[in-house]
Amino acid sequence: xxxxxxxxxxxxxxxxxxxxxxxxxxxxxxxxxxxxxxxxxxxxxxxxxxxxxxxxxxxxxxxxxxxxxxxxxxxxxxxxxxxxxxxxxxxxxxxxxxxxxxxxxxxxxxxxxxxxxxxxxxxxxxxxxxxxxxxxxxxxxxxxxxxxxxxxxxxxxxxxxxxxxxxxxxxxxxxxxxxxxxxxxxxxxxxxxxxxxxxxxxxxxxxxxxxxxxxxxxxxxxxxxxxxxxxxxxxxxxxxxxxxxxxxxxxxxxxxxxxxxxxxxxxxxxxxxxxxxxxxxxxxxxxxxxxxxxxxxxxxxxxxxxxxxxxxxxxxxxxxxxxxxxxxxxxxxxxxxxxxxxxxxxxxxxxxxxxxxxxxxx
Amino acid sequence: xxxxxxxxxxxxxxxxxxxxxxxxxxxxxxxxxxxxxxxxxxxxxxxxxxxxxxxxxxxxxxxxxxxxxxxxxxxxxxxxxxxxxxxxxxxxxxxxxxxxxxxxxxxxxxxxxxxxxxxxxxxxxxxxxxxxxxxxxxxxxxxxxxxxxxxxxxxxxxxxxxxxxxxxxxxxxxxxxxxxxxxxxxxxxxxxxxxxxxxxxxxxxxxxxxxxxxxxxxxxxxxxxxxxxxxxxxxxxxxxxxxxxxxxxxxxxxxxxxxxxxxxxxxxxxxxxxxxxxxxxxxxxxxxxxxxxxxxxxxxxx
Numbered sequence: 001x002x003x004x005x006x007x008x009x010x011x012x013x014x015x016x017x018x019x020x021x022x023x024x025x026x027x028x029x030x031x032x033x034x035x036x037x038x039x040x041x042x043x044x045x046x047x048x049x050x051x052x053x054x055x056x057x058x059x060x061x062x063x064x065x066x067x068x069x070x071x072x073x074x075x076x077x078x079x080x081x082x083x084x085x086x087x088x089x090x091x092x093x094x095x096x097x098x099x100x101x102x103x104x105x106x107x108x109x110x111x112x113x114x115x116x117x118x119x120x121x122x123x124x125x126x127x128x129x130x131x132x133x134x135x136x137x138x139x140x141x142x143x144x145x146x147x148x149x150x151x152x153x154x155x156x157x158x159x160x161x162x163x164x165x166x167x168x169x170x171x172x173x174x175x176x177x178x179x180x181x182x183x184x185x186x187x188x189x190x191x192x193x194x195x196x197x198x199x200x201x202x203x204x205x206x207x208x209x210x211x212x213x214x215x216x217x218x219x220x221x222x223x224x225x226x227x228x229x230x231x232x233x234x235x236x237x238x239x240x241x242x243x244x245x246x247x248x249x250x251x252x253x254x255x256x257x258x259x260x261x262x263x264x265x266x267x268x269x270x271x272x273x274x275x276x277x278x279x280x281x282x283x284x285x286x287x288x289x290x291x292x293x294x295x296x297x298x299x300x301x302x303x304x305x306x307x308x309x310x311x312x313x314x315x316x317x318x319x320x321x322x323x324x325x326x327x328x329x330x331x332x333x334x335x336x337x338x339x340x341x342x343x344x345x346x347x348x349x350x351x352x353x354x355x356x357x358x359x360x361x362x
Numbered sequence: 363x364x365x366x367x368x369x370x371x372x373x374x375x376x377x378x379x380x381x382x383x384x385x386x387x388x389x390x391x392x393x394x395x396x397x398x399x400x401x402x403x404x405x406x407x408x409x410x411x412x413x414x415x416x417x418x419x420x421x422x423x424x425x426x427x428x429x430x431x432x433x434x435x436x437x438x439x440x441x442x443x444x445x446x447x448x449x450x451x452x453x454x455x456x457x458x459x460x461x462x463x464x465x466x467x468x469x470x471x472x473x474x475x476x477x478x479x480x481x482x483x484x485x486x487x488x489x490x491x492x493x494x495x496x497x498x499x500x501x502x503x504x505x506x507x508x509x510x511x512x513x514x515x516x517x518x519x520x521x522x523x524x525x526x527x528x529x530x531x532x533x534x535x536x537x538x539x540x541x542x543x544x545x546x547x548x549x550x551x552x553x554x555x556x557x558x559x560x561x562x563x564x565x566x567x568x569x570x571x572x573x574x575x576x577x578x579x580x581x582x583x584x585x586x587x588x589x590x591x592x593x594x595x596x597x598x599x600x601x602x603x604x605x606x607x608x609x610x611x612x613x614x615x616x617x618x619x620x621x622x623x624x625x626x627x628x629x630x631x632x633x634x635x636x637x638x639x640x641x642x643x644x645x646x647x648x649x650x651x652x653x654x655x656x657x658x659x660x661x662x663x664x
Contacts, residue, residue, distance in 0.1 A: 023417040031422070031444050058384070058418050061475050068474035072624045316445050 003308050005277065006318040008032040011042070012235060013279040018051050026059045028317060036231040036313035039066035040113030066113075073116045077104055080119055080170045081205060087134050088204030095131070095205060096122040096196045098175065098216060102207040103240075105199050110239040115232065118162060118171040122208075124193055125176040132160060132174060139165050140172050148350065156182050156339070178216050179223060182339045187261040192216075210247065211257045214240045218270035219263055223337055227330060230311040237270050238278045251282055255289040268294040273307055306330055366401045369409065373397060377412040379419065380404060383522070383533040383581050385469060388412050389461070391425040393439055395558060399458035403536040403557040403570055406578040421468040425457055443468055452563070459560035459568045462538060466519050469533070470620040476522040476531060477629050478620045483521040483530055484513040489588030489662065490530045492521050492640075494618040497565070500595025500647075503543040506571060507650050508657060510551045515577035516585075520620075525628050528635055529584040534577045536570035544569045550650065588663055590615065590642045593653075602646040603656050611642040639663060 007029050010016040021029065033039045043063040046052055052060065081101065088095045096102075098120035103111035123131050140163035144150065153161045158177035164170070177189040195209040208216055217240060221233040244254065251271070258267035268290055271282045287294075295303055309326040312318040335344055372378040377390040378400070389400075400409075410416065422444045428451050429436030440451040441464035448467060452460050470478050481494035482505040491513075495501040502518060509515040516530055518537040523530055536557060539547055544567065547554060555572040590611055612633055616622045622629045641663045647653045 024414055027418050030418075035444070035446075056418055058386070058420065061384070061473065062420070065472060065474035068626075068628075069624055072626055075626060 003320060006032055006312055006315075008036060008038060008042075008231070008313060008318075009277050012038070012045065012238075013277065015279065018046055018049055019054065021055075023056060026056060030059065030062050032313050032315050032318060034062075034066075035315040037115040037229060038113075038232055038235060038313075039063060040070035040115070041235065042113075043067040044113045070113050070115060074104055074111070076170070077101060077116050077119070080165075080168070081105060081202070083138060084119070084121070084172075085202065085204045087131070087138050090137070091127070091130060091134050093123070093127060094196075094198075096193070097205060097207055098122055098178075099220070102213060103236075105202055105205060106207050108240070108243055110236055110243060114236070118173050120173045120175060122175045122178070122189075122192070122196075124189065128160065128174065128176050132163075135163055135172060135174065139167060140170075141166055143171070148354075152347070156180055156343070158186070178219055180338050182343060183223065183337060185262055185265065187263060191261055210240075210244050211249065211254055212261075214244060214254060214270070215258055215261060215263055215267055218266040222266040222269045224334055226334075227310045227327060228314045231313045234273060234277055234311050238274045238280060241270075241274065241280070251286045252289055255286060259289075259291045262293075264290045264293045265295070269303070269307065272304075273311060276304075276308065277311065366397060368411075369401045370397045372409075372411045373400070377422075379410045379412050379416050380407060381581075382407075382465070382535065383531050385420045385473075385533065386416075386418070387465060387468075388416070388419045388422045389425075390423070391457075391461075393425055393427065393454065393457050395455060395457045396425055396461060399461075399557040399570070402555060403572050405572065406575050421465070423461070423464065423468070425461055425464075427454065456560045456563050456568075458558050458570070459538070459563055459565075462535065462570060465535075469520060469522070473522070474621055474624055475526075476524050477622065477625060477632050479521040479523070479615055480519065480618045480620060481521040481615075482518050483516040484508050485516055485530075485585050486513050487662075488585055490516060490585050491589040491591055491657070491660070492530070492587060492615075493591055493593050494521070494615050495593050496618070499593055500543075501593055502537055502539055503546060503595065504593050504647075504650070504653055506537045506539060506543070506547050506554075507550065507654060509537070509574055509577065510554065511654050511658070513657070514580060515573050523587070523632060523636060524584070525625065525632050527584065528632055529586050531584050532577075532581045534573050534581050536573060538568055538570050540568055541566045546650075547571065587636050587640050589660055590637065590640045592642075592644050594644070594646045595648065596646055597648055599646050599648045601649065601652045601656070602644075604644050606642040606644045608637050608642055612637045 007025060011029060033042045039062065043066060046055060046063060084095055097105060100114055100116045101119045103114065142161050143164045144161040150161060153159065158180045159173050159175040163172045163174065177186060178192065179186045192208060192212055195212060196206045197209055199205055199207055214237065217233065217237050221230065254267065258264050274280050275282055306326040306329055309320065309323045310330050339347065369378060373390060373396065374392050377388045380387045380389060424442040426440055426442060427436040428438050428440045437454050438451040439454045439457040439460060440447050441449055441460050479492065479494055481492050482501050483490050483492050484505060493501050493505065505518050515534050517533040518535055520533050521530060522533055557570040559567055559569045561567045592606065592614065615633060641661060
């Protein structure tokens with residue numbers, strides 16, 4: 001059962017060139033890119049190829065509109081980071097920004113045209129309480145007031161419940177690790193903290209090292225059950241890996257670090273699916289450097305079948321007969337990976353009960 | 363193709379293509395109420411059957427019946443943009459109003475090449491008058507009258523000002539009238555054509571009127587802004603038409619804009635230039651005759 005890649009993937013991989021697109025293809029491309037949150041990225045792709053003046057004006061209007069919106073988001077994000085610098089100053093220690101916020105502040109190409117949502121912050125476990133209080137003193141309050149949820153997050157998760165700013169509405173997710181404590185592969189957070197890097201011109205703000213940024217992005221994607229942003233994330237990974245290699249680094253170094261952190265699986269999947277979708281090539285020799293824990297054989301064929309479908313934009317034109325099932329199975333898988341069964345069952349039972357008695361809206 | 367049978371055939375199969383200013387919609391629906399409203403209100407538009415040759419479409423819109431058992435026993439209708447439902451469903455009979463709101467939402471939420479103001483805009487002798495006003499200010503009633511008195515309708519709800527050229531792009535639509543205004547216009551202009559009424563919506567009774575033929579024909583003709591006028595209907599009030607402080611006018615237009623903050627500095631710059639060049643007024647009225655007279659005597663900006 002072969003799967004044909006959607007147009008948006010073929011365009012980002014360069015398999016179909018921008019200048020060859022017909023009006024009807026543009027129509028589909030814009031819809032897929034919009035759904036995958038890649039419209040502003042597409043603007044920059046066209047700009048980079050100096051084709052902005054050559055595409056139909058009605059198409060340009062949508063691309064330009066998305067670019068304006070993404071610029072606004074970036075501006076807002078930088079403003080929030082300035083406020084976080086005050087938090088860091090009062091705390092006396094740095095805040096490590098993760099994902100989109102880190103790409104923005106490190107001025108990576110990956111940040112260009114990216115849609116930003118919450119701001120993810122990492123501190124050491126011992127600093128969580130102080131950081132939370134300092135965030136509260138600066139206007140961020142917990143969005144979730146349910147006692148069970150609060151308990152669940154604080155006891156088992158790698159982050160505390162999201163905090164929203166009372167006036168500006170920005171949302172901060174405060175982490176002490178990149179995977180829940182209940183996950184077998186949960187890495188030693190000190191290894192990440194120790195290698196974090198300072199960012200010029202941003203006192204009090206740090207980022208994970210370039211290699212750890214890739215590993216975190218991969219871990220987030222391949223342990224998370226909600227893959228509706230999967231296509232955006234795979235494009236992020238493609239771009240992060242390329243920027244990493246441009247700095248003279250190698251895939252072998254990336255794999256070595258994955259081995260060190262015990263996060264071979266997500267990095268293996270990242271390399272595999274970036275190669276399969278966006279035409280990036282990884283040598284067999286490199287793959288052999290994974291020290292263990294990577295899937296093979298029938299298991300791998302099944303994961304290929306599921307991920308290739310689930311990672312595509314959640315647009316009707318990108319689905320085949322199996323897409324719905326693939327998304328559902330991967331959702332189940334993510335829960336399976338996140339918690340041992342003796343914890344998962346009571347948790348799901350409690351959540352369903354609340355949903356049925358409608359104390360909670362999902 | 364503009365007869366009811368053809369519209370119905372297209373709507374229920376591949377869809378009809380509707381061009382409004384620079385925006386092209388593809389609309390699909392099986393709801394009979396919609397056939398009625400589209401064939402009455404959009405009679406003068408160049409509607410076509412959607413096909414591969416329709417080219418690039420800005421927004422693919424569906425109005426579907428929804429309910430517990432799908433469309434079976436359904437009395438609710440929902441607006442979809444490319445299979446995404448931005449709003450809750452509404453009673454079926456509100457579909458004609460819902461599609462108008464939904465089509466406005468597509469533009470106001472997704473287009474950032476223009477500053478989009480929640481305002482009516484009309485044109486005469488090559489200059490546009492923008493009428494920003496909150497609901498209840500009598501903006502639509504005034505607009506509906508002006509377009510029967512020689513003004514060209516550019517838009518009743520969304521004023522689109524290009525960031526590049528600072529000109530207003532027409533987005534001519536059926537003018538939406540609410541409650542008492544419906545009878546006021548019916549009595550004053552008996553030749554005006556009304557679409558089906560959507561009763562008891564969140565905004566009360568809503569009915570749309572067909573825009574004048576010339577407004578539709580000239581929907582590609584952009585024009586610069588001459589006036590920014592803030593109307594306020596007040597029963598029994600004496601007419602008052604006074605110059606309005608420009609800084610205040612800028613803030614008020616920004617407040618009535620959908621994407622002012624999204625546009626950042628370019629939104630501010632375009633608005634500043636527009637307000638600087640235009641004549642700005644505050645306008646209170648109770649008599650449409652007097653209102654129309656004042657508009658016919660507007661002083662052109664220097």
